[in-house]
Amino acid sequence: xxxxxxxxxxxxxxxxxxxxxxxxxxxxxxxxxxxxxxxxxxxxxxxxxxxxxxxxxxxxxxxxxxxxxxxxxxxxxxxxxxxxxxxxxxxxxxxxxxxxxxxxxxxxxxxxxxxxxxxxxxxxxxxxxxxxxxxxxxxxxxxxxxxxxxxxxxxxxxxxxxxxxxxxxxxxxxxxxxxxxxxxxxxxxxxxx
Numbered sequence: 001x002x003x004x005x006x007x008x009x010x011x012x013x014x015x016x017x018x019x020x021x022x023x024x025x026x027x028x029x030x031x032x033x034x035x036x037x038x039x040x041x042x043x044x045x046x047x048x049x050x051x052x053x054x055x056x057x058x059x060x061x062x063x064x065x066x067x068x069x070x071x072x073x074x075x076x077x078x079x080x081x082x083x084x085x086x087x088x089x090x091x092x093x094x095x096x097x098x099x100x101x102x103x104x105x106x107x108x109x110x111x112x113x114x115x116x117x118x119x120x121x122x123x124x125x126x127x128x129x130x131x132x133x134x135x136x137x138x139x140x141x142x143x144x145x146x147x148x149x150x151x152x153x154x155x156x157x158x159x160x161x162x163x164x165x166x167x168x169x170x171x172x173x174x175x176x177x178x179x180x181x182x183x184x185x186x187x188x189x190x191x192x193x
Contacts, residue, residue, distance in 0.1 A: 009187075013135035013142070016058065018093055019049035020101045023128035023148045030183055033141030038132060049132055050104070053097025056167055059133050061144070061178065062090040089174040090152065091131065091144075096167040105129070106155050106168050126150055131172065142182055148175040 019038055025047050028038045038049040065087040069079035095102040103112075109124030131146040149172040158166045185191055 011135075011137060011140060011142070013058070014137050016055065016133060016135040018052045018055055018059065018095070018101075019132040019134070020052070020105060021047050021049045021130045021132070023130055025049070025130040025147070027145050027179070027181070028132060028143075030143070033134065033136045033139070033183065038134070050101035051099065052093075052095045052101045052105075053099040054095070054165075056094040056096050056165060059091060059093045059135075059144075062092070064088050064090075087177070089178055090172060091133070091146070091149070091174060091178070092169065092171045094167045094169050096165040102168060105151070105170055108151055108154070123154070128175065131174075142180060145179045145181065146172075146174050146176060147179075149173065150175060 021040070026040050028040045028049060030038070038051075040047045040049070066085045068083050068085065070081045070083070072080045095105070103121075105127075107121060107123055107127075109127030110122045111124075112119050113122055114120070128148050128150050131144075131149045133144040135142045135144075152171040152173045155168045155170055158168065160166065
């Protein structure tokens with residue numbers, strides 16, 4: 001049996017939250033993983049992140065980077081050279097709570113207007129926001145921060161199956177690289193100041 005494996009270092013994230021704030025909002029100030037409110041900044045420029053509330057089945061991160069091999073006809077020992085396309089990232093999740101964060105994201109920069117005594121959703125074309133994902137299990141946690149993201153497609157109006165929670169699938173193109181973070185320094189790694 002391996003002498004190197006250690007189940008205390010493995011994680012299955014069984015709880016988490018997603019948040020939004022205006023594009024360009026900086027990393028939050030966190031001292032523990034179960035904070036009720038997540039904030040960024042100081043008294044003069046304080047931003048409170050808005051929670052999406054209920055999330056179905058977690059988050060899905062999709063990085064993509066294609067490697068291109070260049071071959072020539074008079075060299076047969078392998079690729080003559082190669083290069084990589086720029087990396088792109090996407091995140092997706094299904095929000096099931098009709099929270100202010102969910103409504104604002106679904107509207108894509110649009111608004112709610114009153115017509116004939118009803119509140120009608122008027123969708124915008126696009127909106128850039130910052131995203132924050134917090135993953136938890138007990139006292140352990142991990143965060144993923146994105147300074148700028150935009151919906152990749154228009155979210156559907158809901159799911160009306162009678163068997164699933166009504167929800168909105170949000171597929172985001174990340175316009176800045178995601179930054180994964182923890183509160184505690186990783187064991188065996190010396191952080192760069």
